[in-house]
Amino acid sequence: MVPRVLPVPRARRRAGGAAVLCAALVMAVGGCTASGGEGGENGEGGTASGRATAPSTPGGSGKVVLPEPGAAFDYQIGGAYPPPAGVRVVSRDRAAKPAAGLYNICYVNAFQAQPDSERWWEAHHPDLLLRDDEGALVVDRDWDEALLDISTAAKRARLAEVVGEWIDGCAAAGFQAIEADNLDSNERSDGLLAPEDNVAFAELIADRAHTAGLAIGQKNAAGLARQGRDVGFDFAVAEECGQYDECGAYAGAYDDRVLVIEYRSDGLAAACAEWGDRLSVVERDLDVVPAGDSGYRRRTC
Numbered sequence: 265m266v267p268r269v270l271p272v273p274r275a276r277r278r279a280g281g282a283a284v285l286c287a288a289l290v291m292a293v294g295g296c297t298a299s300g301g302e303g304g305e306n307g308e309g310g311t312a313s314g315r316a317t318a319p320s321t322p323g324g325s326g327k328v329v330l331p332e333p334g335a336a337f338d339y340q341i342g343g344a345y346p347p348p349a350g351v352r353v354v355s356r357d358r359a360a361k362p363a364a365g366l367y368n369i370c371y372v373n374a375f376q377a378q379p380d381s382e383r384w385w386e387a388h389h390p391d392l393l394l395r396d397d398e399g400a401l402v403v404d405r406d407w408d409e410a411l412l413d414i415s416t417a418a419k420r421a422r423l424a425e426v427v428g429e430w431i432d433g434c435a436a437a438g439f440q441a442i443e444a445d446n447l448d449s450n451e452r453s454d455g456l457l458a459p460e461d462n463v464a465f466a467e468l469i470a471d472r473a474h475t476a477g478l479a480i481g482q483k484n485a486a487g488l489a490r491q492g493r494d495v496g497f498d499f500a501v502a503e504e505c506g507q508y509d510e511c512g513a514y515a516g517a518y519d520d521r522v523l524v525i526e527y528r529s530d531g532l533a534a535a536c537a538e539w540g541d542r543l544s545v546v547e548r549d550l551d552v553v554p555a556g557d558s559g560y561r562r563r564t565c
Contacts, residue, residue: 328479329440330498331367333520337544338562341371341443342552348562353523353544355443355501358430362438369481369501369523370434374427374469375446375462376409385410392423394456404452411449414465415457424468431472441479443501444469447492448485463491470496481523486510489517499523506535506545515543532563540565 335352344360354362355369362368377385377393382401385393394402394413401410414420431442447466450457462485473480474496481499482492489500499521505511506526514522524545526532532547539545549561 328474328477328498329367330479331369331441331481331521331523331544333522333544334542335367335544336564337523337546339523339525339546339548339552340554343554343557345554345556348555355523358434358437358439367441368439369441369443370431370437370439370478371443371445372427372430372434373409373446374444375414375449375465376404376407376411379408382410389422389426392419392426394453396454396456402453402456404446404449409446411453411457414449414461417464420461420465420468423465424472427469428472431469431478432476435476435478439478441481441498442469442473443481443483444473444497445483447483447488459488459491463488463495466492466497467495482514482518486513489513493517501525503527504531506533506539507531509534511535511539511543515539529563532565536565 331353336350337353338347338351338355340347340354340356340360342357344356344363347354347363347366351366353367353369355371356362357371362370382393392413394411394415396402403410412423414423434442444466447462450459450462466482470480479498480496481501482489482497483501484503485492486502486505492500498518500514500518501523502511502514503525504527505514505522505524507528507530511522511524520542522539522543524535524539524543526535526545526547527550529547532545535543535545545565547561547563549559551559553560555562
């Protein structure tokens with residue numbers, strides 16, 4: 265579930281097995297309930313405590329609640345678990361339940377297809393998957409994800425309806441915001457998509473999120489931070505911006521409303537040294553597994 269800004273390949277994470285399967289079922293049959301392995305502390309979404317004053321948002325239909333700059337953050341897209349003490353903001357896969365009493369961000373793979381959903385896309389919207397001149401799917405090989413075809417206004421409009429249903433589902437579940445992954449999918453499109461295509465689609469889904477009463481966060485693509493803010497993104501979710509010296513681009517565009525995930529100790533050290541007093545920073549294991557699983561790691565500044 266995690267994109268990268270090239271030239272250096274970076275790790276992108278996706279939801280764990282049960283969550284991915286459930287997400288595929290949501291798309292296929294329109295319903296699925298998943299606990300995401302939550303403990304007793306997590307229930308239906310309650311009052312969001314890690315939030316700032318709700319301002320009007322560009323392109324929206326009213327007011328949404330934004331995450332508070334610097335709020336303690338946990339990244340749980342690989343599987344939900346009781347948030348550590350002091351955490352006020354948590355991001356979880358859209359198939360999981362929100363954490364009661366916290367500011368909850370709903371992970372949505374907005375620009376690429378989840379690995380287990382290709383059959384559904386082929387059955388229902390085959391022309392909305394990006395294909396090369398020979399008709400073969402264009403795939404993000406690192407994570408086996410077919411890219412969505414956002415190359416024309418007509419296809420973007422249709423895709424916005426599909427992704428929009430997921431966004432509406434996040435709102436109904438009690439989330440306060442959307443994490444829209446893969447804003448940089450054009451970098452993996454073999455030249456078939458341009459950054460302008462991604463920005464144009466981003467505007468559509470930002471409008472849909474605001475209409476649903478949700479904030480929406482840009483996921484990665486530091487070079488598009490200013491454009492992202494202009495088309496309606498409210499905050500940023502940035503992987504390894506400390507590692508790759510990109511945090512400033514997000515902080516400047518989003519007034520320090522930036523949730524930073526690092527996967528290496530030196531990246532955490534860099535992010536904390538320069539941004540630890542301003543941004544929300546956490547180090548997670550590369551697979552973002554739930555607490556209690558082998559390989560789990562979580563550290564903060």
